[in-house]
Amino acid sequence: MCLAIPGKIVEFHERSGVRMGKIDYGGITRDACLEYIPDAVIGDYVMVHVGFAISKVDEEEAARTYQILAELDQLQELDTPEPEIGPLAVTREAQRREEKT
Amino acid sequence: MKFVDEYRDHDVAQKLIAEIKRTVTRPWVLMEVCGGQTHSIVKYGLDYLLPKEVELVHGPGCPVCVTPIEMIDRAHAIARRPDVIFCSFGDMLRVPGSNGDLFQVKAAGSDVRIVYSPLDCLRIASANPDKKVVFFAIGFETTAPANSMSVWQAKAQGIRNYSVLVSHVMVPPSITGILQSPNNRVQGFLGPGHVCAVMGYREYEPIAERYKVPIVITGFEPLDLLEGVLMTVRQLEQGRAEVENQYARAVTRDGNVPAQNMISRVFKIADRSWRGIGIIPKSGYRLNYEFRDYDAERIFEVENILAKEPAICISGQVLRGLKKPHDCPAFGKECTPQSPLGATMVSAEGACAAYYNYGRHMVAVETVGARG
Numbered sequence: 143m144c145l146a147i148p149g150k151i152v153e154f155h156e157r158s159g160v161r162m163g164k165i166d167y168g169g170i171t172r173d174a175c176l177e178y179i180p181d182a183v184i185g186d187y188v189m190v191h192v193g194f195a196i197s198k199v200d201e202e203e204a205a206r207t208y209q210i211l212a213e214l215d216q217l218q219e220l221d222t223p224e225p226e227i228g229p230l231a232v233t234r235e236a237q238r239r240e241e242k243t
Numbered sequence: 244m245k246f247v248d249e250y251r252d253h254d255v256a257q258k259l260i261a262e263i264k265r266t267v268t269r270p271w272v273l274m275e276v277c278g279g280q281t282h283s284i285v286k287y288g289l290d291y292l293l294p295k296e297v298e299l300v301h302g303p304g305c306p307v308c309v310t311p312i313e314m315i316d317r318a319h320a321i322a323r324r325p326d327v328i329f330c331s332f333g334d335m336l337r338v339p340g341s342n343g344d345l346f347q348v349k350a351a352g353s354d355v356r357i358v359y360s361p362l363d364c365l366r367i368a369s370a371n372p373d374k375k376v377v378f379f380a381i382g383f384e385t386t387a388p389a390n391s392m393s394v395w396q397a398k399a400q401g402i403r404n405y406s407v408l409v410s411h412v413m414v415p416p417s418i419t420g421i422l423q424s425p426n427n428r429v430q431g432f433l434g435p436g437h438v439c440a441v442m443g444y445r446e447y448e449p450i451a452e453r454y455k456v457p458i459v460i461t462g463f464e465p466l467d468l469l470e471g472v473l474m475t476v477r478q479l480e481q482g483r484a485e486v487e488n489q490y491a492r493a494v495t496r497d498g499n500v501p502a503q504n505m506i507s508r509v510f511k512i513a514d515r516s517w518r519g520i521g522i523i524p525k526s527g528y529r530l531n532y533e534f535r536d537y538d539a540e541r542i543f544e545v546e547n548i549l550a551k552e553p554a555i556c557i558s559g560q561v562l563r564g565l566k567k568p569h570d571c572p573a574f575g576k577e578c579t580p581q582s583p584l585g586a587t588m589v590s591a592e593g594a595c596a597a598y599y600n601y602g603r604h605m606v607a608v609e610t611v612g613a614r615g
Contacts, residue, residue: 143279144438145463148247178388189437192382193361197441197498200491207491208249214259
């Protein structure tokens, strides 16, 4: 029920004063209401639930998460002897620290 | 499909499972809150891949399942009227009330229609000015922006023949209810990703702190769920109880503020009855007074219709993580998705239906029981 599908905005239009858009889901396009994503631009990916975009997909965050997951193996080699903090947490925290500085 | 396929990668999943195995040192009980997460877990067999120490129990986050039986009966009473076009999301049509489901109401000649989005109802209402168009507005916070927008737009566009039968519920009160139960087994939560896409996750922070329970906001793809499990287990092993966000590509701490504003313009927080659980105070939405002319319960005077569940069903305990579907004597026998006896068998996202649809009624109970 709370399923939301990521799709790419390919076109904007208005219907009865409501901001709508055409969303491309890997080849299939369908209209969605974009009222709740006022800063969306063409090419943005949005999560769509029952015909409404409810959030923008943060592409950088998506790429970063996937990268961290995919590199789990290599990171294990760098694992420290401390059992309390695993490699994933170290990497994520380190990345966040880097972003802040 | 972008942002989907890469989160189903087999090799990465194996690495995550290995990492979970390396992290876990003792038994933990985790609950995935959302029915969509339950569905993914059972579909991909993720619970079978986890080390035996990690038990996943299934949460109350299936709105179709928890819509109370009296609301279904009220929907049927409205849908049977000859002057009504009754619109609903498809998964509500098979949900049994006291006397059949909406498919049967439709088969008997009533105008019952499946819509993709509540905005579709406004077009149906404009095209059928001599009919009353009623939408069955169910769901969690994820669906509330859409449902509230339909009411807001009906008023803005002067559409008078549209109304909503509201049965909206919220996640945080249900989590709190589970944690307050004296029988509670849940030690960590995979939080509801799309609910939090709308609402953010600030309201989960006091819950994590007060009940000393980790809550990791988690997505719906296999890698999301496995990473959510890893982050939750890591917190438990380290003695932390914080809100963390696994699903950062779609969820921010503040959520979608324009959507939250629309929800609070149209709805107000109210006590709600949950199928299989009972009344939870301040656990859902009803229409604000300003929108009373769009309240189908009021317009069609169905508020006095009450109903009771079949006694055999244990869905209330399944929804609170106390029992598994195969603990029920009726599971897969008298109770199947074709003829469900209760809440958790009625929707594909209900724990019982997910277990049944992916063949777990055919697996020896002791095997499933041992592995959750």
